[in-house]
Amino acid sequence: MCQRTKQVWPGRGFLSAPIPGSDVMAKSAFLHPTTPPAEDQFLTIVRGEGALVFGDDGKAYVDGMASLWYCTIGHGRQEMADAISRQITTLDAFHTFERYTNPPVEEAAARIAALSPFDDPRVFFTGSGSEAVETAIKLARITHSLAGDTDRKIIVSRVPSYHGVAFAGTTLTGLPAFHEHVGPLLPDVLRVPHDDLAALEEVFATSGDRIAAVIAEPVVGAPGVYPPAPGYLEGARRLCDEHGALLIFDEVITGFGRLGTWFGAIHYGVTPDLITFAKGVTSGYLPLGGVVVSRRVLDVLENAPGYFLRHGHTYSGHPTVCAAALANLAIVEREGLLERAKHVGQRLGDGLSGLIDGDRIVEVRAVGAMFGVGLADGLDPIRIREELIDRGVIARPIGTSTVAFCPPLVITDEHIDQCVSALEEAVTAACG
Numbered sequence: 001m002c003q004r005t006k007q008v009w010p011g012r013g014f015l016s017a018p019i020p021g022s023d024v025m026a027k028s029a030f031l032h033p034t035t036p037p038a039e040d041q042f043l044t045i046v047r048g049e050g051a052l053v054f055g056d057d058g059k060a061y062v063d064g065m066a067s068l069w070y071c072t073i074g075h076g077r078q079e080m081a082d083a084i085s086r087q088i089t090t091l092d093a094f095h096t097f098e099r100y101t102n103p104p105v106e107e108a109a110a111r112i113a114a115l116s117p118f119d120d121p122r123v124f125f126t127g128s129g130s131e132a133v134e135t136a137i138k139l140a141r142i143t144h145s146l147a148g149d150t151d152r153k154i155i156v157s158r159v160p161s162y163h164g165v166a167f168a169g170t171t172l173t174g175l176p177a178f179h180e181h182v183g184p185l186l187p188d189v190l191r192v193p194h195d196d197l198a199a200l201e202e203v204f205a206t207s208g209d210r211i212a213a214v215i216a217e218p219v220v221g222a223p224g225v226y227p228p229a230p231g232y233l234e235g236a237r238r239l240c241d242e243h244g245a246l247l248i249f250d251e252v253i254t255g256f257g258r259l260g261t262w263f264g265a266i267h268y269g270v271t272p273d274l275i276t277f278a279k280g281v282t283s284g285y286l287p288l289g290g291v292v293v294s295r296r297v298l299d300v301l302e303n304a305p306g307y308f309l310r311h312g313h314t315y316s317g318h319p320t321v322c323a324a325a326l327a328n329l330a331i332v333e334r335e336g337l338l339e340r341a342k343h344v345g346q347r348l349g350d351g352l353s354g355l356i357d358g359d360r361i362v363e364v365r366a367v368g369a370m371f372g373v374g375l376a377d378g379l380d381p382i383r384i385r386e387e388l389i390d391r392g393v394i395a396r397p398i399g400t401s402t403v404a405f406c407p408p409l410v411i412t413d414e415h416i417d418q419c420v421s422a423l424e425e426a427v428t429a430a431c432g
């Protein structure tokens, strides 16, 4: 624990001096993401094994959220350490701009392409989901521009939605809190309610010839776990086709097994033009994201005379990260985790749904192995998180009335049941 003295800055602007004599106890040097900056109560996690993580006091917690929706294969797997270590001692890193490639990136791209719902796609790699979203948006605009449709700039996104924290993604994210203080946001973004096909139709009716793409999470994740309204994704596909726009599925959460299929597009039987992914592709052992690019886009990019794709990250196609992806995907396949998602979905879904009483828990929104538990008015999801932590379960409060569960797919039945009983106790304690 860092013991340095903290300087308190008055709210008088960037160049203000610290108030003399206002030293208070230190916070750590780590400025946490997605956290109030003044927060100073943290749970230190030191170890993980399967669906459990352990605090620095040795206490075990069921990781009811696969960390942050990503740890599909569970924590602490030697096979992952071995694959990563082997790659580091063979070729740690080398960039892939221009004429360079490496075996793991070629193999990972081929593997992900084969798992995708596309015929003959290619895969662009990034380091995160946010970068994947930026990439998809740029590819959509580039594709229309190269095809001579230079007015197509508008991206349509849904409310609520979450598309990461880079600038395009922040703008596209349909959660107003993420827009506070950071504007002006990107122009040429239109928003529609997430479940209202008529609203999407309306936007196409007025701006159809200027829409480059619609971006949609097959299941809205971080804002609260909202499955698509029946026919919505099919309708979005139809409208994009009728008006010449591209359809982007942001599968950062739904990709690689969460819904019991390799992609949400496969689960819903709707094929987009671009798929963003991250999280479950490596189960978080190393950070990786990317975009699966369909032929419809590739045919334009590859055939544009003299075109040079001026878009790439230093770590696009990092061999060690790609080796981690390959090892992770091999585990998902070998251990039948797609099937297992169905079992986890059934058992945890039954358990959570059994807690619906109308007074405290009003609904459970679920697809595959991702769940949003809707709390009654007045029940604070942050309080529920705390009560759950006391009972050895980590879940995630989202929005004003939801607690999310999205456990590793290797979670045991015993630990699934612990999530359910802990939630029941947590809700009772919070109401008491």
Ligand code: PLP
Pocket: 128, 129, 130, 131, 133, 162, 163, 164, 165, 217, 221, 222, 250, 251, 252, 253, 278, 279, 289
């Ligand atoms: N898109 C979706 C659907 C997400 O759920 C997330 C993260 O939760 C992102 C994009 C951003 O990914 P990252 O946090 O890896 O940048």
